[in-house]
Amino acid sequence: xxxPHPLLGLRDAQEFTYLGDxxxxxxPDGMAEGAAEAFFDxxxxxxxxxxxxxxxxxxxxxxxxxxVVTRDTVTHEILGAELARDVALAAKGGAQ
Amino acid sequence: MQFSGFRxxxxxxxxxxxxxxxxxxxxxxxxxxxxxVGGGGHGLATAWNLARTFGAKRIAVLEKGWLGSGNxxxxxxxIRSNYMLPGNEPFYELSxxxxxxxxxxxxxxxxxxxxxxxxxxxxxxxRDAFRRRGNAMRFAGADSELLDQDGVRAMYxxxxxxxxxxxxxxxxxxxxxxxxxxDGVAWGYARAADRLGVDIIQNCEVTGFRIExxxxxxxxxxxxxxxxxxxxxxxxxxxxxxxxxAGLRLPIESHVLQAFVSEGLKPVVDGxxxxxxGHFYVSQSDKGGLVFGGDIDGYNSYAQRGNLPVIEDVIExxxxxxxxxxxxxxxxxxxxxMDMSMDxxxxxxxxxxxxxxxxxxxxxxxxxxxxxxxxxxxxxxxTDRPHETARFLRLDRFARGLVIDEKxxxxxxxxx
Numbered sequence: 001x002x003x004p005h006p007l008l009g010l011r012d013a014q015e016f017t018y019l020g021d022x023x024x025x026x027x028p029d030g031m032a033e034g035a036a037e038a039f040f041d042x043x044x045x046x047x048x049x050x051x052x053x054x055x056x057x058x059x060x061x062x063x064x065x066x067x068v069v070t071r072d073t074v075t076h077e078i079l080g081a082e083l084a085r086d087v088a089l090a091a092k093g094g095a096q
Numbered sequence: 097m098q099f100s101g102f103r104x105x106x107x108x109x110x111x112x113x114x115x116x117x118x119x120x121x122x123x124x125x126x127x128x129x130x131x132x133v134g135g136g137g138h139g140l141a142t143a144w145n146l147a148r149t150f151g152a153k154r155i156a157v158l159e160k161g162w163l164g165s166g167n168x169x170x171x172x173x174x175i176r177s178n179y180m181l182p183g184n185e186p187f188y189e190l191s192x193x194x195x196x197x198x199x200x201x202x203x204x205x206x207x208x209x210x211x212x213x214x215x216x217x218x219x220x221x222x223r224d225a226f227r228r229r230g231n232a233m234r235f236a237g238a239d240s241e242l243l244d245q246d247g248v249r250a251m252y253x254x255x256x257x258x259x260x261x262x263x264x265x266x267x268x269x270x271x272x273x274x275x276x277x278x279d280g281v282a283w284g285y286a287r288a289a290d291r292l293g294v295d296i297i298q299n300c301e302v303t304g305f306r307i308e309x310x311x312x313x314x315x316x317x318x319x320x321x322x323x324x325x326x327x328x329x330x331x332x333x334x335x336x337x338x339x340x341x342a343g344l345r346l347p348i349e350s351h352v353l354q355a356f357v358s359e360g361l362k363p364v365v366d367g368x369x370x371x372x373x374g375h376f377y378v379s380q381s382d383k384g385g386l387v388f389g390g391d392i393d394g395y396n397s398y399a400q401r402g403n404l405p406v407i408e409d410v411i412e413x414x415x416x417x418x419x420x421x422x423x424x425x426x427x428x429x430x431x432x433x434m435d436m437s438m439d440x441x442x443x444x445x446x447x448x449x450x451x452x453x454x455x456x457x458x459x460x461x462x463x464x465x466x467x468x469x470x471x472x473x474x475x476x477x478x479t480d481r482p483h484e485t486a487r488f489l490r491l492d493r494f495a496r497g498l499v500i501d502e503k504x505x506x507x508x509x510x511x512x
Binding site: 001013014017018019020021037040041043044045046047048049050053055071073074075076 | 340346349395399403405494495509510
């Protein structure tokens with residue numbers, strides 16, 4: 001598989017390590033009400049879809065950036081890649 | 097139709113005209129007492145145990161493709177009970193005992209062959225860990241032997257003992273481990289279940305669950321609605337997407353695991369050898385092909401095929417362990433989809449939906465568990481209580497902090 005790195009272009013998936021569902025970017029607040037349940041959900045439960053899946057890939061053998069890659073789990077087709085930093089900042093309400 | 101030596105000779109003398117299909121191909125009834133979703137090894141074993149051990153009637157097995165088209169037809173056929181933790185080892189040892197009498201129970205030749213499984217050790221620490229594991233196995237009534245380097249050399253002198261990175265220091269041997277004919281296991285259970293009146297319905301995909309007030313009423317399928325008293329889901333690899341139809345999220349990711357077979361060779365590997373440090377394992381089929389595999393590809397997949405980098409990695413592991421493999425040609429490669437659970441151990445439990453039961457999370461160890469999985473899941477379906485040896489395999493163990501972390505690698509399926 002080739003991953004279209006937003007800065008470096010197409011890179012071999014072998015340069016990356018995989019973490020899993022991109023929902024892991026949204027770490028719960030440990031001080032909030034119901035934190036234990038939220039962390040159980042966060043650490044263990046997965047949507048595990050058959051089809052497009054947003055997931056975290058770490059460019060360990062490259063520029064050491066984290067990417068959010070959208071990939072079809074049925075065909076292995078890669079539909080897009082963004083810097084995880086941009087995704088996380090956008091979730092917090094826009095760019096810095 | 098009972099199989100026997102007499103029958104084989106009679107058929108041989110009369111042109112093999114008397115053999116019949118091993119199971120019927122019935123249309124679904126409007127409703128059943130028990131529906132098993134998934135016509136793989138675990139589903140078929142569950143149905144057979146429900147009928148035979150618990151005397152249940154009106155049972156159906158629904159399979160979305162043809163019987164045995166999932167992981168029961170896509171594994172590397174190894175059976176063993178060399179686990180360590182209290183939640184695991186007695187369960188797999190029960191399975192091993194059931195393998196030893198399965199062919200008599202089913203009246204079917206599944207080619208169960210107790211040719212021994214050897215886990216190689218490459219460091220002092222690994223040897224100590226194997227000593228501990230071997231002792232844990234013995235506590236659970238299983239057999240184990242710790243071999244030193246000479247002991248391994250006597251069995252397999254052609255292994256690469258002087259590998260610079262992973263020199264072979266010894267190994268943990270379970271002589272009762274071995275292999276079984278994977279398709280034969282599916283066919284044997286299917287035939288035996290069918291003979292007890294279980295309807296095995298192929299090409300019947302479950303597309304949804306009918307749930308009223310938290311109680312399951314039946315399943316929607318590609319062949320219409322089928323009512324059910326209780327539904328057991330045993331669809332390893334697809335557990336996530338099937339249970340999502342019932343609104344449940346599981347502690348499971350689906351990953352692809354590849355396996356390989358070489359061209360037929362003369363006998364060289366008479367048992368099963370595992371090279372955990374490089375993650376490569378190998379046995380030889382009765383037709384002569386070296387059957388081997390290694391790591392999962394490492395990312396979520398439902399593709400039932402892998403990618404080339406893992407093939408390269410597995411072959412490198414094989415070359416490091418047995419350089420002679422370089423002269424063999426690769427015949428086939430295939431991929432199966434695994435439920436990678438978050439602690440690497442399986443789940444046999446009720447779900448929050450009344451009447452819906454789950455058998456999932458086998459990671460890449462489902463084949464060896466087939467007989468015990470069937471027994472324990474049938475016990476749960478029939479009595480609503482977990483079987484004694486499966487009482488740790490609960491769905492809520494993650495929330496309660498009672499994970500069965502056999503490899504001690506944490507809650508990340510890509511590390512198993």
